[in-house]
Amino acid sequence: MEISPYLLVVRLIIQGVVKQYEARFQEGLNLVWGDMDSGKSSILNLIDYCLGGKNDSLLYGEMKANGRLACLEVNLNGKIFTFEREILSASSPIRIYTGYFEERDRNFPLIVGVSPGDTFAPDGWVSDFILENLGIAKVLIKESKYREDSSSDRLSFRDLMKLMYLKQTRVGSDALLDYQSPVVFNKNVEVQKFVFNIYDDELSALNTELGREVAEFGELEKNERFIRKFLSDVKIDVRNFEHSQEEAEQYQDKMAVLDESLKDLKEDFVLSSDVGETISEAIKTMRAEIFAVDSRLKEIENQYGNFAKLNNTYQFDYKALKLSKISRQIISVARPKNDHIPCPLCQSDIEINSSAIEDDDIEHQLRSLKNRTAGIETVLMDLREEQKVLLNQKEKLRIRLIEASRSFDENNLASISPLLTSIQAIEDARSQLKITVAEAEKNLAIYNKFVDIGSKLELKSALIEKLRRSIKIIKDGLIGLDAVVEELTVLFVSHMQKSGLQKVHGVYLDKKFTGHFRDISYYNTSSGGVRTITSIALFVARLQYLLKHACNLPTFLMIDTPGQNIGRHRADDDNTEVSDPQLYESIFNQIIKVIASAKVENRKCQVIIVDNDLPDSLKDGKNYHLVKRFSKQGGKFEKGLINDA
Template identity: 30%
Template sequence: MNTYTDSPKLVINKLILKGHEKDYVVSFSLGINIIYGDSDSGKSSILNLIDYLLGAKKIYMYEEIEKHGKYALLEVELNDKTYTIKRDIFKPEDFIEVFSTGIENIDDLFPALYGPNYQKEGPAGYFSDFLLSALNIPLVKIKESPTKADSDLTRLSFRDIFKYCYLDQDDVGSRNILDSNNPVVFTKNKEVFKFIYNLLDSQITDLQGQISEKTSEKNKLVERYNVIASFFRDTQIDSLDLLIEELTLGREELELIEKELGSITQRMRSDNSYFEELRKLIVHLENENTKYKTNKSLKLEQMEQHIRLKKDYKQDIEKLSSSLAVIKKLPAKPEEVDCPVCNSRIEYANLALNFESNPADTVKAEVKSLKNRLKEIDTLIEEERNNIIQLESEEQRLVENLEKAREMLDINTGNFVAPFITQRDEFVAEKARVLERINKIEQLIKMRKQLNEMISKSEILQNQLSVLLQKLELLKASAPSIDEVLTNLADYLNDFLINIPIKNPHGISINTKSFLPVVRERNYGDLTSGGLRTLVSVGYYFSLLQYSLINSTNYPSFMMIDTIGKYLGKTKRDSDLEANNKEDALEGLDDPTKYINLYKYIAKISESMLKKQKNHQIIIVDNDLPEDAKGELMIRQYVVRHFNSGGTDGASIGFIDNA
């Protein structure tokens, strides 16, 4: 259990995408987890699925997931307590299901239903509030305009904090990291940063309010538990141990009945007319099953065609939109114009030939038409998906009927004897009664476990209260200063950049207004080299994680980075391709050793923290690994998945590996 000197702990154990034909599983462990391989193999989709299951508004999925997937499961540990999160990947507005157990045992518990955002509250509340509460992060409101005394307050969500944990492929090396180009969003992000590192002026007051709320929640939970426990006693529902014992006896009795039925079947001889009727029924059911399989296959093929057509429509819209942008930039017929792409001079007469025949209104109309077709194709895709689900349901019903018919037929002996039919029917009726009793016992066990879960939640709340009280005393005694936090973060970043190393690693700090990195006395957004910004952005996020492992923060000790090697020279073989940016070349970022040192440094710090029992998790996606470090990374079991189009060297062809 975390103490007041610890930060919250979020650990991903397993991700499962449930498909029509199979499950697609990725398991993770503490420390570093690397996923690498060819483009368009589903690497980023794994991070997108994790992000979605942790409350993102939508999921950006490649077409194979859209074709094969149904819903996703995420097994997580939140402050050492295991939960399973279940979410439909096609219906982001539906309630999110949370089970207080691992994936293997979700059928033993009823799920809590949470609203996916603050506009839709579920029966159990909001999903963001659940995550924050489970991580023992106070539920607070922060000022929209912190410089104004009468500023409106806005709710701080888990998604606000998670921005500092997930560096996606669009933000790695981006000038506008953390929405720094959007004043409204960036202002809120800076307040979130202060909250994460206990720098808000109102933090002590907020913490006191959280303690009061958790105390009230715990008291209500205990009161509710007492009421339900009293009801169980009054209705004489057995204890969990007795119910489990009854369930065991029921299953043993069911096994004996199955053996007797098997024995009778072995001894039965044929009643030819009855046998022929059963045979005809089985043949009919098999034919029907084949038809459903064929129809499902056709529907899957049609859906795949629609998905491809949808992709084509999107590409056409993008091309036409680009044409509109160029038409808009055309001047009023000078002799020569500047190319909007490469800045070279172009004769207007030649250029106009390509665009005057396609006036803007015509292009806009075509874009509008394509968008309408896109909506129609989305509707068709949804209809096909629903048809497939319906066909699967009918197919399952047929399979069950087929199994029942085959059981009665006994293909091995193929014979039934009339005197045994009555005896067999009695056993079948007894089997039905035992199954009904087993189902009732299983439901009662779920109810008992749900009651026990209330006790467990009460204990968690008590532990959380203890941690919050200790944290409150710590904040009252010695709340950290902004200068102290920023200096420590700058020291971590400085150490990171020196170990890469970058050229001229001086003037490294954290800006006191934006809380973003400064290198060589230049603000992060002013750095001209994409490769340098990549290293600085990765180092900055890694510094945020490092600080949380040593100090008490509201940062969940978890980090995901997508395409960590963006803009960096990776191997001697492809360094010429990577060095086409003059600024990167001047920085020497085409040198593969920097890329190797990046992995080695992260591994060194991570292993050091784990030895000190500072648990954390880092999930990294990349297109390739440095050759000189690949073997060591494999030996240390950092690589959790490897994809390549040929499926060679122990790799899968992709996340969806039956495509």
């Protein structure tokens, strides 16, 4: 039975300047919740960016300072790929590796562009790669089926992402699906028709796409034959590489055994005997003693310098006071207070009106300075004496250390030599094994590249068959717009009835897939809370339809802050219909039921939700996977996506 394609995010890795940040996801409902402005929305924006989106919302302080590469592990219809993109350079190409993040060295990456005209990307456009691996045809989408002069664009994965990513700025927004731009909105309507296999009069376009895919299939077959012949000419049998991964893993195991043996030998080498251990301890003790002596010598040198400076200061003061005493005899201190003396510099008169210091005071200061100088000189002599003692002690320790080291070498030479030989032998074996491992990994990369060509042929073949079925559907008139809208309306009505809103009537979808509530178009609804619930119900109803039918859209959904415009905690005096926390609980309950139903039907799907709160019904930790819990207070939770900023 044919089903809709699926896309499952496995892991998001941010390679930073200092460390690596990551978030892991699972099939089903995934939640990221916590404080505002902690990087929750950045997780969704990074997922979108790795799949070809923009980085406008990622260029904030912490990310610019710490983030460098964004890597996304994603499961596209059962095959794992790792998308790698520079965070700060939206124009740089995207590298796509087959396999998980840690397996990148085993594969040659595809280098794809973020726009169809990117000349720096040798392997095409990222959108084409994703669509091909999802089995979705790259058809032409007209901006309007009613205007003959309307232009057509090739379907882009970005067109589909609008139907899978309900951004924070679009939840409850009157600009949902670019409604304010009639041309883009009409194109989004046509994209949705293609998603639901409503082709109207697009038979010619599908036949054209079928012809293009058949031509590409033929080109791939020709390339495979060419590569196979080239490998044959250079005597390389790809079949011999089929078990390269197992061989590489076996070689890595052997390397681990050698590393362990080498570690043991080096430990034996350090202390090969009891005698050597005793001598080694003595050597360590002597080195510690020499270090302590050196430390004290540096201390003494610093102390000596400080005391010498102080001694110089005291001697200077002593000489100054002596000079002052002599000057007093020249300048008679008995002169009247209002007497004048000539300035020694400019010869102008200076009035002497201050009281003179007594001779006894000056004598007292001179004796004090002389005593201090004598004390410091004693200290300096003691320091020099201690320095001589320590230098002598250091020399004796140095001689003992030389003797101990010589004794260590003599006593251990007999046991060390065999160890050195063994260590050298293992090092040689490791070097040879490294060459073998590198060869095995190169062979594995060649094999994986060849297998990728075969996988592309299988994808093309499946897509061609799908296009043929789509053409048959049109010719047989099996799927029409009215039937799809009718079933979507039933799903939409069910969600609105269970939403907790009052006065539920006049609920339906029109032929442009626009929701109506109380007979009012979503875009004309004045209540932000009602628009929030309606926008989420439209996206969830679409996911539910995808899980029931084979459509051209992955069963994947991201919602950023579904609780905005809804009161999550009712105030005592609040009677407004959109302030009931039941509305918030209902959003999650209905999503959980859709996911549970998909699980019963063995359908794969993934929903990732970011919000500031956690509904009461999920506080038991069941029915969802907690990707991240952020708290600015830290503690047992991370402070944010960049958790060391």
